[in-house]
Amino acid sequence: MASVQTGLSRKLLTRVLSVYFILTFIVTIGQIFTEYLSTKSHIESELQTLKNTFSTSLTRAIWEVNIPQAQSIAEGLMELPIVTGVQIRDENGEYIADLGMTIAQIRAPISSGELEDHSGGLFSYSFPLIFEFSNRASTVGDVTLYSNFNIIFSRIEVGIFFLLGNAIVKTAFLVFLFMTAFRRMLSDPLVEITQQMSAFNPEHPEESKVHLTLHDENELRLLQYSYNQVIDDLIISQQKLRSTQEELTRVNKKLDDQNLLLEQEVAKKTASLSQIMLDLERQKDELITNQRELRQENENRQYIENVLREKNQELAKSMEHLKLAQDQLLESERMASLGGLVAGIAHDVNTPLGVGVTAASFLRDRIDTVKAAYEEKSLTNKTMASFLGEAEQTTHLLLTNLNRASELITSFKQVAVDQTSEAERVFNLKSYLHEVLQSLAPSFKHQKHVVNIECPEDLEIRSAPGIIAQVVTNMIMNSIIHGFEHKDNGVIDLLVKEEDEDVMITYKDDGCGLNAGQLDRLFDAFFTTKRGQGGSGLGTHIMYNLVTQALDGQIDAFSEPDKGLRYEIRFPKRT
Structure with a gap:
């Protein structure tokens, strides 16, 4: 039997442990990062706490222009473990003290407390220095306290080593536990099954059954039962095969007898088949004749199809001409309808326009009469009152008829435009x-x-x-x-x-x-x-x-x- 290059248990163990290693690595890195952020937050809080401790004395020293005292306070801050740099500036942004690891500041004076991260693992906390005098607050400068990654690492160094050691110990123990369990529960039983299966004897299959020393009813036990069942089925199949072989021998003997009878029958059928072949040749000649007639008929049908195709093309052109004629008839119907409207509207408009012309002429004559009376100084109140009454009636008649004509023209214009x-x-x-x-x-x-x-x-x-x-x-x-x-x-x-x-x-x-x-x-x-x-x-x-x-x-x-x-x-x- 060929040897196994890579065992199944080793593959399973490798995949399980690989997943565990990856998860352990991710969790450990996450814990270290969380510890780092927590420690950094504590240090930033401590830097903010220093503001309450030194801001008052620094503010008074700068207010009193006591630069040596401010520098002394800066040196004292540098002695603190969490401080790696100190910058103190006056209200004009000029440095009073710049000690330790710092960076140059180009911004305006600070107005409120600010936390800021810098390159190289450096971070800072800046706050203004405000001096209160006579209920008035004045900004006299600002302070920036620096800390860095090394301070954080020194605090979490022991915790990191503990986390790494804990992960290594748990991983080693789990590897040992998995290897032992896989070997006892999977590898050894599989080797035993493989060895027993390799000793299979096809001549005596009943002696090749698998016998395992397992204490659990698991998949391997099921595999043993299934393999032994296959052996039992094989034994039954071999018995049936022997019986079938004996039956086949008897059938072959009968087949030889039938072949002899069949040869005799074939000789008889051959004579009859020759006659049938002659009949088929005659039918073949008739079929060739029918094919020629059918070919001629197909040619006639193809000619008729070509004629019909030409007629269809002519019919399509006729349909196009009919469509064009229908469109022209539609346009003619529209124009005829519009012509009827024009004639009717023209007659209806002439009536109010004629009345309007008559009324305007009458009004012009009455105006000339009143004008002549006015020039001759013979205009009376009665004449004027009569003129005003007649003018009012004439104007009303004129407006009524002009409005009627305008309405007719407006309606006709909109409908005529829409119909075209x-x-x-x-x-x-x-x-x-x-x-x-x-x-x-x-x-x-x-x-x-x-x-x-x-x-x-x-x-x-x-x-x-x-x-x-x-x-x-x-x-x-x-x-x-x-x-x-x-x-x-x-x-x-x-x-x-x-x-x-x-x-x-x-x-x-x-x-x-x-x-x-x-x-x-x-x-x-x-x-x-x-x-x-x-x-x-x-x-x-x-x-x-x-x-x-x-x-x-x-x-x-x-x-x-x-x-x-x-x-x-x-x-x-x-x-």
């Missing part, structure tokens, strides 16, 4: 709907149709107002042209409300309505009930595309004959 642009902005929906309705008023001013708008006062949305104006315009004009064709007093209700983050617009009229067939085709392109009478059939189709694509919403229509038409439009308000 798809730019988005934040706007008040109710105010905008009234502007759209005011711009459409000339279209049915000679009729008695009523449009009711119900919308929250503070509903503001971010959207393209031109799109909303076009949708509302199409719905109202469709109702006037189609729904109220034989009716002069139609009623249109426009209900707007908020539902979560969406805007819900319900539009309905009391016109003639649509039947089921017309309702199904309402949003189809080029569908109109006014074919040959100027209807393009694009109004509702454009309205559907504007709602579903531009507004990212949905629109549904409901109608029955003689029960009017109702639209339900929903789109996000995006405030």
